[in-house]
Amino acid sequence: MVSRQPPDVIHFGPFRLHLKLRRLLCGEEEVRLGNRAMELLMALARKKGEVVTKKDLFDAAWPGIFIEEGNLKVTIASLRRSLRKYSETGSYIRTFSSRGYWLSDQLDEGMPYDGNVLGSANTQFPDLGTVIGRSDEIAEVRRTIAVNRLTTIVGAGGIGKTTVALAVAQLVASNEKDLVTFIDLSRIAGEEFVIPSLAAVLGISSGSQDRLDAVSSILARQTALLVLDTCEHVINAVAHLCDVILARTKSVRILCTSRQALRAKNERVLWLAPLRVPPPGGSLTSEEALGYSAPKLLVGRASEVGNYRLEDRDVGTIVEICRSLDGLPLALELIASQLLVKPATDVLGELDDRFASLIGRGHEGPPRQWTLLATLEWSYALLTESEAAVLRASSIFAGPFEAGALLRVVGLHDLDPADVFDALAGLRSKSMLSIEHSSNEIRYRLLDSTRAFAANLLEASGELEDASAAYARYVLDVFEKAKIEQSQLPAQLWYAIYAIRVEELRKAITWALYQNGDTLLGLKLVATGLPLWHELCL
Structure with a gap:
């Protein structure tokens, strides 16, 4: 019997999935999906109308990585939300309890859609990625x-x-x-x-x-x-x-x-407690070590970046790294990529040296703060010059930012756009920043602790004033555009786009008027922000 091959383009409801191009369209509009969600959708689409087992879905989205079933549920939930956002009626993914999922041309009546005026709010989640150990x-x-x-x-x-x-x-x-x-x-x-x-x-x-x-x-x-x-x-x-x-x-x-x-x-x-680390003493196999959430996260993140595999000979060292980092997820994620470029024993040795130098400086605070600061400093020391410059500049943004905005701020470093994009990719691979999708744009985001750490470096490097000035000029351009678009866009859409940027405007005005910045620029920012102040009753 000749197996039936799926077509290159698969239709369901109002959607068209182009398998070779890895693109999902609803009409002429592209539906943005994360990598894992796209892998799951493609696996379901290749067997449209049939139940796809959980094992097959794990193999499609997380090949060679042992993860918890909750990740599949969360990623399916994210995929369903994306489809509901565009279809305006419901989800086309059906659940078969304890078996798997299937893709259908018919709506899943078990997935009710709340079509009230606030219904769009439930789609505005940052990218979660794979959850390990929780x-x-x-x-x-x-x-x-x-x-x-x-x-x-x-x-x-x-x-x-x-x-x-x-x-x-x-x-x-x-x-x-x-x-x-x-x-x-x-x-x-x-x-x-x-x-x-x-x-x-x-x-x-x-x-x-x-x-x-x-x-x-x-x-x-x-x-x-x-x-x-x-x-x-x-x-x-x-x-x-x-x-x-x-x-x-x-x-x-x-x-x-x-x-x-x-x-x-x-x-x-x-x-919320730290992730679990194996107790001291005893000898564990790799399988036994991965039964604990801290080594599981560390190895899982390294596997995602570069197909790292834990060998029995490295188990003791990996466990000691997890113990040194107190099972802190952020610290584990920051060092995971280093397992791909050097032996685990070297990673542990460099980490121990960093702790010793920190404690030697008389650092105060609880041990967990030593751990996080040490890991951030250690991770920063491994960045290229361009990555370090981009990280420092990124700290000027209070929330997620677009690459175009970042290019405005890093102009003082004379980096080509290609260098900036390479640096962003490097920082992403080293877990120093994350990516989230907003409408049709990719936005970047620093973790709070990483942003605070990088902001201190920005000031210490003498770059804060130039970065603040560039940031304020960028914000002025944003709100000059807002002033023009207020008469062009529906009121609710205009409000949704610009109301969430009010903190950016406040930050720029604070620097320009109250922190020895640029008084004229500050007055322009106040004036161009008047439409938003009026809408917010401020």
Whole structure:
């Protein structure tokens, strides 16, 4: 019997999937998918109308890598959201319990779509990537939010709070009727901006009405999950916001991440521990070592970057690296790429030297802070000159940024655009920054701890003033464009595009007017921001 080969272009619903080109189109518009989601969709499309087993899907998206089943569920959830965003009706991926999934021309009636005015909010999630070693924690958070309306994930910086919260948010968005909204609070400057940020994400322009009243009124008609990420620097405002929203609504749940508890009413706190490391003593095989989440993450990240494979002879060294880094996920991810270019014993030796030099300088603070700082410094020392310059310049952005914006800021280094793009690729491969898709653009993002570390380097290198000036001129161009587009775009679309950039405008104005910057440039920024100030009632 001759096996039937799938066609090069596979149709389902309004979509066309070009297998050879790895492109998904809805009409003439391209649907942007992450690499894993695309691999899963292609595997499902090649057997459209048939059940594809979980094993086959694992082999398609994570070949040669042992990962947890939760990653498959999260990636399928992300894929379903992308299809619902474009089809406006529902998902074409059906679930067969305990067996697998299939792709159909018919909508999956088990995947309800909330078509209300706020329905687009549940698609605005940062790229999650592969989650390793947190399946128990993700399950615990899901159980907790099912019975508690306010839950806070608490833990040290770099321990993976955002990762766990995002995984839960994506699973809820895929499997429940809740509107799921993710609000990144890391980029806001002060507590007075917490409520405006939530309103902007929800697309609420409240006019003269109290903004918290407007948010509460809208949410009172929703079944929703709000995910408030990185709350520690605005903790009092977040606690107040949660108290008010929960008092005025019946079907809203809130999930927060913070380095400390909110101390809000009826708050349930879940402490996130480091990843598990094998106990000292004893000899383990590679299979036994990978039963612990810390080595599993370290080896998994190295495998994703360059097909690294853990050999029994390296198990002891790998375990010692994990122990030295206290099982901190961020630290493990930052050094994973080094296993591809040097023996594990050399990686451990260089790491020990870095710790010794740090402690010798009298560094204060808890050991976990030594670990993170040491890892960041060690990772920075391994960057090329161009990568280091781009990393420092990237710290001027409070949130995600486009390559075009970065090119404006790194101009003082006389780097060609090709050098900048190569540096971005290098930083991505070394886990110093991540990628997320927004509309049809690729945006880059620094982790909070990495941004703070790079910002200190930017100032120490004497580059802060030039970078701030270039950043302020870039922001001025953005809002001059906004002023023109206000009369060209629908009001709601204009608001959605520019309301989330208010912190960029504030940062540029603060430098220009109050930090020995450029007074004339500052006045221009204030003037060009007037349409946005008016819309935000500020």
